[in-house]
Amino acid sequence: MEALVNEWLWQEEYWLPPGVGWRDIEMKEDEGRFPLPKDLIYTLPLAFAFIAVRYVFERVIAVPLSRHLGVKDRIRIRAAAVPKLETFYKQSSRQPTQTEVASLVKQCGLSQRKIQTWFRHRRNQDRPSNTKKFCEASWRFVFYLVSFTAGLGSLINVSSFFTCFPLTPVAAAHYWYYILEMGFYLSLVLCVSVDVKRKDFKEQVIHHFATIFLIGFSYCANYVRVGTLVMLVHDSSDFLLESAKMFHYAGWTRTCDSLFVIFSLVFLVTRLLVFPGRVIHTTLVVSLEFFPPFFGYYFFNALLLVLQALHIFWAYLILRMVYKFVFLGKVERDERSDEESEVEEEEPEEEGDESSWEERKGAINSKLASLANNCVLNNLTNQRNINSRLPKTR
Template structure:
């Protein structure tokens, strides 16, 4: 009998920068599985009746093993209760720097025409660190409580495919919120709509309104959380693992350096180009997992958005750094006035944005390869064949080819 073939690979896009692994989608280690089995045997009385306190502890361990969002929620609840039940909730409180924005500028916040401005400092690391814990909770809760049942409801049965669906659906949730949020903030700044000249006007940008600073630090927390899980390699590395690691390193470096040296308006523009394109990328992947009839037309929409956001605008930024960076505003290094727009920062900024362009070009090549197959080779394969043979194969593997191409 002739071997059946899979459905079109369009939408099975091997780009991984929008969906790092989560605790809930990782393959459990053999030691973890054995420990869980031992706890279940103890609870069922197979290995003797433990004490009531021991049974309670085993139940808790097993519950949190299967619901990885519980421990982060308990920790956050403890810290929030400690802070908000205290009489003193000012910056003098130990937890203030973890839960609230620090460095409010005196004399601001007196009315709508004079909103509260915030400076920057070491306490911002505490805020980022705490919200790494928040994103750990939020990601795990969304996946296990909302997206896993949704995957089952949509008829996805393979474990590996459920994991990929949850990762991409979570990306839609996160980037679907952060992208419009970033655009809203940009709309209220002089850099709307990617006005590159305004990147450098009135530099250095040492203070920001609350929403701007909140957005920037939450993005830092999100990418830091993604990077920690990725670097620990708690799941099997994907085919584009090294490109993904490189992308995360460059992104985290851009976040830190742009914040520390006051190039946050450039950083905001880069954030938006990544977030908006990632919404379309994650949606295209998710539609493929659902075998949606609009997978192919949406893939075309995604490719157009990706090229505009990740390449056209990126090149606009690079050209701006080569030209306007030097000519708009002061161009000197002065540590006393925190004036860092100079020749060395120009090289570093250009290098980091260009590094993003390089990894995006690699992913663009993969997009073009899929588009070529869409136009010139209608690969219509049965999803019940090879998928069952490689259950652990991740969606970042190259798109399948027909026998004629092999």
């Protein structure tokens, strides 16, 4: 198995520039450390460690913090226990068609309206609460903030990205920065089924996988310095977005709007100017001054271009939000990633068929009475005006 992997995966022409072999990058202990693929094995147990730390963090720190900041959850009506509807809900569809509703009416002996109401309550029951979304945002905020600070510190003494490439030893700070970042993104992929599904769920999954491949390949090919800059650019705006979400769930509208404006500026500058102008230009153009193109050159830049395409997509959503903020005066929704993927707005709760019908009937009667009163008043006014004109006419 090892021989097969070495023959097909670890070929020198895939990972190293022409003229450089695996023997050329062997280093002694006193010379430093060269990044090896086996180092990434530690990221998988680290991902499970992140999940465990997150579980403790959300319950010990995030939940009490949400209560302190005033996060409130909606009181939702629980759907009645109907086994046949529950089975259909989990195995078939959460939003049945009219034909399926008619079939369920015959099976359960309930009216069509009661079945539709049951599915509405059941969908609302599964929606994540504000506390859950706050905990998720606070966990990401803490990690992105710590990661951004660490990445900023690790790049202070870096003068050139491709000096002596690929024979440059990796610094201890860059090594741990890579291992922690990849472990964190692996934990996000492992938790994707339980986390809140956003409007850009598919784009987020693509982003996570592209990031994992980018981190892993850049580490094995010793693109460590430029890879550190890539992760730093992403973390610089992500912690601002997560902090804005936290205050949004807490109802701090002004603070949320201010943080969103700062996030928008940082995102647009770093993702649309710094990332293509500094990172992609360096890896795509400047790197050719140090070594000829090879497979790793094309693969690494292809992953960077995938990330840039996602940046443009998110920038479009953010500019829509900025437009709403400027012309409407507030941020109504997080167009980038703060909506559930299934429906845009939460469906209204109803107490039941009879009570809702009585409420609607009362509202209709009140409107009809108001309309009748207006008609009577208008007729009396017109009659009074006519009577006042009769003497003059006579």
